[in-house]
Amino acid sequence: MREYTAPDIRAGRLTAAELAANFDDVKPPLDPKRALVESSRCFYCYDAPCIDACPTSIDIPSFIRSIATGDAIGAAETILEANIMGGMCARVCPVEILCEDACVRNHSEDKPVQIGALQRYATDALIAAGGQPFARAASSGKKVAVVGGGPAGLSAAHRLSRLGHEVTVFEAREKLGGLNEYGIAAYKTVHDFAQTEVAFILALGGITVRTGQALGRDITLEALRRDYDAVFLAMGLGGVNALGLEGENMAGVEDAVAYIARLRQAKDKASLQVGRKVVVIGGGNTAIDIAIQSKRLGAEDVTLVYRRGPENMSATHHEQEFAQVNGVRIKHWARPVKLHGHKGAVREIEFEYTQLDGQGRLTGTGETFGILCDTVFKAIGQKLNLALVKDPLNGKASEVLDMAGGKIAINEDFATSLKGIFAGGDCVASGTDLTVQSVADGRDAAMAIDAYLRGEG
Template sequence: MSSPQNTQMTPGIVAGRLPTETLAENFDDLHAPLAPHEATVAADRCYFCHDAPCVTACPTDIDIPLFIRQISTGTPEAAAKTIFDQNILGGMCARVCPTEDLCEQACVRELAEGKPVEIGRLQRHATDTLMAKQSHPYERAPETGKKVAVVGAGPAGLACAHRLAMYGHDVTIYDAADKPGGLNEFGIAAYKTTDNFAAAEVDWLLGIGGITVKYGMRLGENLSLDDLVGCFPAVFLGVGLGGVNALRAVGEDKDGVRDAVNFIADLRQASDLTTLPVGRDVVVIGGGMTAVDAAVQSKLLGAQNVTIAYRRGRDAMSASRYEQDLAASKGVNLVFNAQPVAIHGNGAAQEIELEYTKDDGSGLKGTGETTCLKADQVFKAIGQTLETDGGLTLDGRKIAVTGAGRTSRAGVWAGGDCASGGDDLTVTAVAEGRDAAEDIHNMLMS
């Protein structure tokens, strides 16, 4: 992750806007875990549908009625095993997955009453219960002698590595960072994954054995796809999207303008939030989860005025309506149909000029009408880009894949955010890593 920009020229960006006690309260767990009796009551609301629409809506195909029934019968550990069989990162997905747009939206209770079964919180209850026992619930098959390389220790890479290790293969994970987890560690809002859960989950996952992680290894720099293919019969790429799109606005190189992804990473790795600088007037450009996470956390750090500016309408935002409402509840102002055209200030950002937009059916266009907002800090959250493709065929701006993640090169698979198809979600990345592992295993053993 890149280091923060120099903020000496931006006096509005300061650390310690709020005392330690207030910050601790602000960044406490967004959803408190269910107590055992609460989990039982929540589980009893499930109809245990035979053709459950919630299962169809789950990217990892978890048997949701089964695990909820197991909770209702007092066996949360068995429920966790049902979850982990399909999604080994079920603990994190229970915290960050947009269940309101997936399984809970499809819930029969939601359709009938407007209040779904709390599938996400029930999943967290089950997975946390089993993970607290420390022992890993899976044993490795006898060693096959086959070796696989996984590039990227994010959700896709970890899911792929675990499944392959479970089958008895030896896996080496190469990651560019100095610790594993990918976006789970560096890119998720701190109030969604408290108590260092991302790191604890990786440690627990590695308990399967047979997985070695090597850090500081970046594809295209000190790691070559040609070398990997020459050394391993199978390579899986889960490198994510490391670059950030430019605003293409005049003045975006001014002090106080930075990538939202790096801001969130700095926040996630900060041991003391009182040392993290934040502006007084913050504007976030974008309409996805990263934009919401950056905006909400700016407010929680003590920024006085925080605005999300998105170039299209509310319905086009990739952030769920729940996340939009969460931002509004924290005091974040949402401005729609507005795009940045200039950032003004003498060396450092002081205000941002936005142009209103409209779509007349022939594409999004500026109207020529503009407005200005005070902004000493501007975060770019307008999508990420693939930094390295290893020379593979691309589909648009991502690695082209077919089937269970097969790329244009024999012996190379890809999944997660770097691969074409699917949503850029943790749960989707897990599913793609898992499915690629199954395909790799079949190839190795054939």
């Protein structure tokens, strides 16, 4: 074992000014002049590939044309009709693999239209102007329970309310927003934008919010189905995958999702403890976010280790490059095999090099290496807490939610195996695990629920 210096995990590594700069808006918004110039670059394609690339199918050429004619509010209404969380999606969507990747200007001699930035410009203008561009239909007399106040739940709640239904959102945490509030890197959504967007959605009316209400603890699926005409499950993925290594509970080994949540809610980032030598295990957006934020909190050495190659990481190439620009070292083709500690705290993590065998399966090479560290962040994915949905309703074995791949099984109308209960977002396997996909799920599930409540589905 190599010589080791005692762990150095502490708060206040950087000054308030340094932290403010590090967690300022990573993508400053367009001003009116730049928005006008950028909107003029759009070809306003009739059969626009950017629309097909957007999970919520926003009419991108139409909203950009509105900006070009000076109608930012009209542009925002077009966006929000398809995606009620268009403001957040403009900030966090991986546009480089979605709409902007499909842009016809995206080739070696040109660059794509900045669709994401234009979308933010329009939605910010509408929210700043105040008011609510949508109205509720006449009351249907029906009540819908939405479990989970994240992107899928809020999207469904807004659409259901517009359709005239009374909606109650049950959220386990203190605030609505889900990952938008608790799980996204702080430098991507500054100035409490997640709550600004939540307030905008709730301003429609017809939506009652009950926070601190967790399924299985404070509310039951059986009671919800009894008291409401329909139920929409959108609780996301509350469980975190474990490394499965001895000593995983020692000091310094942290869940990346939980730490990001603490960072997002911290009133003073100088109060957050951060290690000097940090290792992050994972290859997705959470791994990238915790690695960059550790660096921006003052960590000296941050290494992200992923078991496969860069092309296999769920984090986009853009995100990987951004991490490296921020001083994060990324090592591929290695997996953790052992944690070494001293006096109850982690001090080194041992990895084994990996490779693909003749059948394309990941295997270890037997060769290992170690990285000295005082903090290890686990970011190897989340899972549905099956304890929330495993119990049969009314004590009947036939009244149990069907599962598929560890998530809730649904049909093409987002209906589960139990009548009147629908599901969407990360708790089902409906597509990519992105905010925009969850918003699309919530919107489409609301339309299916509406048809069910009206006897048409």
